[in-house]
Amino acid sequence: MEQGKIDSKQAILLMMSTVLPTAILTVPAVTVKFAQQDAWLSLLVALSVALIIALLIVNLGLRFPGKTLFVYPEEILGKIVGKIICGLYIGYFLQLGSAVVREFSLFLGATIMPNTPIVVFTILIIAVAAYAVRNGLEVLSRFNQLFIPLSGLLVIMFLLSSKEMNLTRVLPIFDTGLVPVLKGAAYPLNWLGLIVTMGVMLPYLNKPRRAYRVAVIATLLNGLFLLASIMGALLLFGPHLTANWLYPTYDAVRVICLDHVVERFESIILVMWLLGGFVKLGVFYYGAVLGSAQWFVLEDYRPLVIPVGVILGALSFLLYGENVADLDHFFTDAGIPSSVLIFEIGIPLALLSVDLLRGKGRRKG
Amino acid sequence: MRKRIASLVLLVLLTSLLPGCWDRYDVSDLAIVGGVGVDRVSSGRIRMTLQIALPSAFYGGQGGNGGQSTAASWVVSGEGKTVADAEAALEKVVPRKIFWDSCGILVVGDQMARQGIGSVTDFFLRHGSTRETMLVMITKGEARTFLETSSVLERMSSQATQILDKINVGYSIQLWKFAEMLDSKGIEPVVPWVSIQKAGVVPEPGKGQSQVEQPVLSGMAVFRGDKVIGWLNTRETRALLWLKGKETQGAITVPSPDGSGPGTSVKIRGGSAQIIPEYDGRSLRFQVNLDMNADVMEQTKNEAPVQAGTIKTLDTRTAQVIKQRVTEVLHKAQRDYGVDIFGFGQAFHRSYKKDWREMKDRWDEDFTGADVNIAVEAHVHEIGLISQGAGRSKND
Incomplete structure (x- = not known):
C-alpha cells in the first residue's frame, strides 16, 4: 500500500500545512465576530482542547501499530460497525478536501483573478494535488518541507505592519463574557482539531514512539501562528473591522505601506497560501484515497486517485452553494458541530473507551 | 509509439502557453486613475469623477517648459443611482480599462458627505482593485471641481494632495482607518x-502673469456616524492632533511675558x-495629560534671550497656549457638534467595561456633559543655531 516513511520533522511540518493555510485566512474574522477583542482567549481555549485531541488520537494509533484510522475501528468494533466508521471518515476527508478546493477557488477568484471562471482554479489545483498524491506521502512531505520556510515571510509581514498596530485595540480584556469566548473557540477548534489526521500518518512515521511529541509540537505551532494572525488583525483593525473583512490577514498585508515605497506585498502572501493550500488539499486527498483503498481492501491505492479527484471537484461545487457567503454559512452554522463533535472528538473518544474496556489494542504504559 | 504520441500532445499543449497570459493588459490598454471623486448631484443621483493620468505628460521632458505646457490629466464623470452604477456609466465613456490600483485619493463632495458616505466606503472596500491605503478627504462644494484643478509643481492635483500628506502639514486618513x-x-x-485656493502666480515672459490655483488642506470635516456635521479650521485641527497624540508640524506663537509684541514662535513637534x-456612577470626568515637545523657531526683539534659565518660563508659557x-477645540466638539472625535469613549470603554455597555448607545450625550480637565506640560528642546538674534544687543 504505502511504502514511504516520513520523519518527525516532516510530520510536524505536514501537520502545520494541514491546518494553517486556509485557517490563517478565515479564522480571525469568524472568531472575532463571536468574541470581539477577546478572540485570542477563544483561541487559547481551542488550543487546549486541540491538545487533548492530539493526545487522544496518538494514544489510539499507538495501540494498533502499523494500522491507520481506517483499519483499527474494525478491530475495535467489529467488521460492520468498523466499516461504517471508516466510511464516515472517508466522507469527512472528502468534505475537508472539497472545502479547501472551494475556498481557494473562491479566494483566487475574488481577490486577484476576477475574470477567470472558478472551475479553472478547481481543476488546476486538483490536478496538481492528484499528481502529488499518486506519488505518495513521502513526496508530499518532501515538497512541503521545501516550501514551508516561506511562512517566515508572514513574520516579516507582521513586523512591517507593526507600525500601525495599537495595543489598546484589544482592551478591555474579557469584555464580552464567557459565552461568546466559548462560541468563538468552536471555529478555530475545527481547524486545530484537524490533528486527527495524525491517525492516518502515524503508521508511516519512521519513529512511531515520537508520535506524541510530533502531535503536541505541531498543535502548539499551529496555535501560535493562528494566535499571531488573530492578534495581528485585531491590533491593526480593531474588533469591528476585523469581523467585517472576509480575509483579515490578506487585508493586513495589503495595508502595509511604508512611505509609499514598501507596499503591495499581497502577491507574496498569495504564493505562500497557494503552495500551502495545495499541500493541505494533498493531505486530505491522500487520506480519502488511502482510506477508500483500505476500505475496499485493495493492494494499491493509485487507481483510486483520479476518481476521488473527480469526486472532490464535484463536491466542491455541490456542497458549498454559490458564493463566499454560502461557504461561510456552511462553516459557521452547519460544519462546526458535526465535524468537531463527531470526527475530531466523538469517534476517537468512543473508540478509545471501547478499546480500553475490551483490551484489543496493545497496552502502552 | 505511445510515448511519441504522448510527447506530441504535450508539445502542442505547451505551445498554447507560449502567447503568455491571454487576458493581459498592457499599460497602453489602461486608464490609470490618480484620484476619484464622488458627488451627489441635485437630482439625488451619484456622480463619480475620475482623474485619469495622461501618460504622454509623464514621459521625460522635465527640463525647460515641461509640466506646464502639456495637460497631465483627463477628468471625466459618470452618473448613476449608486456609486457602482456611476462607475458602470464611466466604463462606457472611458475607452480603456479603468485601472484603480494607483488611485491615491478619494474626494467626497459635501453634498454627498452630509447625507452619509457609508455607501462610498462600502464600494471602495468591497472593490478589491482599489487600495485600502488611499486617502479620504472631503471638500466643500463639488469633488469634481477639486479634481479638475491642476497643480503647479505636481502634475495632477491628486498627486499634490498626497505630497501634502507625506510632509505631515495636516492630518491624513487612509480608507481602512476611516472604516475602522x-x-x-x-x-x-x-x-x-x-x-482649492488661489496661490501665487506664474510669471511668463512676454505674457504677464497667470493666476495659479492649488489644492490645500483647510482643516477637518467632523462626522457623526457616516455623515458630516461640521468643520474644524486648521487652527482647531492642530489642537485636535495634539489631543490625539499625533505628530504635527507648524508653529504657534507664544506671547512675551509682559504681553508686548508678538512674542516667540515655537514649533510643536507633537508628543x-x-x-x-x-x-462614579453619576458624574463623568476626564483627566487629559498632554506632554508636548517644541522647538524655538523665531524670537522677536523684546523677548528675553533663550538660555538655560529662561527656557523654563518658555515651557510654561507654551503649555498655557497649548x-x-x-x-x-474640545468645547467646540462638546458644545457645537456634540460628538466625541477624540476617542474619549474608547478610553472609557477600556476602564469601565460594564458601565460602557449601557452608555455606548447614548455616548454623545454623556460625552457632551462630561467634565474635562486638561493638564499640559511642554518641553522646549532645540533653540536653533543662534542664541541671541542679530541686532538685539544694540537695542538692549
Missing part, C-alpha cells in the same frame, strides 16, 4: 477637508496624550 473609525463605538471620524476617565487651544 466608522465601525468603532466611542470615537467619531474626522477626515481632512481640502479645498503624547493620555486620557484618564473617572466615573492648553487654551486644546480647550477651544
